Amino acid sequence: VGPYTAAAICSICYDLPTPVVDGNVYRVLSRYFGVDLPVNSGAGMRYFADLAEDVFNKTHPGSYNQGLMEFGALQCVPKNPDCKSCPLSESCEALARNQVARFPVKLPKKEVRKRYFNYYMPVDPGFRTLLIKRTVGGIWQGLYEFPLIESEREVSDKQAEQRITDGFFPEIEHPRKILKSNPVPLIHKLSHQHLYLTFRIVYIEKDLKEGIPIAEMEAYPVPVPIANFMETVKNSYF
Numbered sequence: 001v002g003p004y005t006a007a008a009i010c011s012i013c014y015d016l017p018t019p020v021v022d023g024n025v026y027r028v029l030s031r032y033f034g035v036d037l038p039v040n041s042g043a044g045m046r047y048f049a050d051l052a053e054d055v056f057n058k059t060h061p062g063s064y065n066q067g068l069m070e071f072g073a074l075q076c077v078p079k080n081p082d083c084k085s086c087p088l089s090e091s092c093e094a095l096a097r098n099q100v101a102r103f104p105v106k107l108p109k110k111e112v113r114k115r116y117f118n119y120y121m122p123v124d125p126g127f128r129t130l131l132i133k134r135t136v137g138g139i140w141q142g143l144y145e146f147p148l149i150e151s152e153r154e155v156s157d158k159q160a161e162q163r164i165t166d167g168f169f170p171e172i173e174h175p176r177k178i179l180k181s182n183p184v185p186l187i188h189k190l191s192h193q194h195l196y197l198t199f200r201i202v203y204i205e206k207d208l209k210e211g212i213p214i215a216e217m218e219a220y221p222v223p224v225p226i227a228n229f230m231e232t233v234k235n236s237y238f
Contacts, residue, residue: 011061019052020065021045024072029055030104031076034093038107113193116154116185119146119226120164121233122172122202128211130171131220139190144220146199147172154185160200171210177203181229188225199229 001009003021010016019025026039029051037044057064075086083095094100122130131144147169149160157180164172178200185196212220218230 008065011065013062015062017056017058017061019049019056019061020069021048021052022069024069024076025052026104027078028068028072028076031094031100032088032092034097034099034103036105039104040106044105110192115193115195116151117195117197118149118151118155118160119197119199119229120149120160120169120172120202121146121181121199122169122204122208123214124204124206124208124211126207126211127214128208129214129217130208130210131212131217131222139193140223142221144222145226154196154198160198164202171208172202172204174205175202176205179203181233186225186229188223195225197225197229199233201233 007018007020010018011020026048029035029048030039033051035044035047035051037047039045039048075081079101081100083089083092083100086092086095089095092100094103130147132147133144134140134142149155149163149168155163157178161175161178164175164178167173181199181201182197185198188195188197214234218227218234222230
């Protein structure tokens with residue numbers, strides 16, 4: 001469970017002094033104290049955790065947490081709160097500034113970036129394949145993956161085959177057969193980007209100079225979606 005659930009269980013069920021900080025609590029505290037820090041920033045979350053601890057009622061932890069959350073859900077609501085009937089109106093900093101609607105402050109959400117990963121798993125006559133270590137910065141640095149072409153959008157089977165014919169991968173020449181493992185891209189969601197992954201198995205006629213036995217490929221550290229693909233491949237193709 002996360003910090004919110006853990007604090008709620010500890011305080012409500014076991015009467016332990018653990019303040020709950022959820023969306024309602026963020027809103028109440030930020031308005032009452034006029035805190036400008038974004039609640040969805042690292043600094044903001046740490047500040048509000050400390051503030052919740054400072055104002056916490058340790059004598060009645062469960063009742064306090066439930067009361068504060070209910071106050072945010074019923075009285076100090078996100079839009080158009082009835083501040084005239086609020087029992088805290090005389091000491092609310094946001095109301096004094098006439099800025100209730102401004103709180104809580106939040107950082108704008110980052111636009112989700114879409115990336116299209118086209119993986120080619122070569123298979124030579126000795127049932128060896130090729131894994132390449134990611135040395136560039138960004139995601140999955142230091143992990144292994146199959147030969148990859150990243151594109152701006154999903155590519156057709158003809159386009160994918162053409163890239164091999166054009167010699168994009170010197171290790172994969174004169175493919176005997178190409179099989180598309182997944183008919184539609186697999187979507188792997190990260191915090192600020194979505195990866196659309198397509199895997200193709202490329203049977204080649206020449207031995208791979210640095211080939212890895214397919215039976216041993218799972219011993220290499222790879223990203224989760226590639227590990228899942230490896231498991232599927234072993235069960236379905238070899």
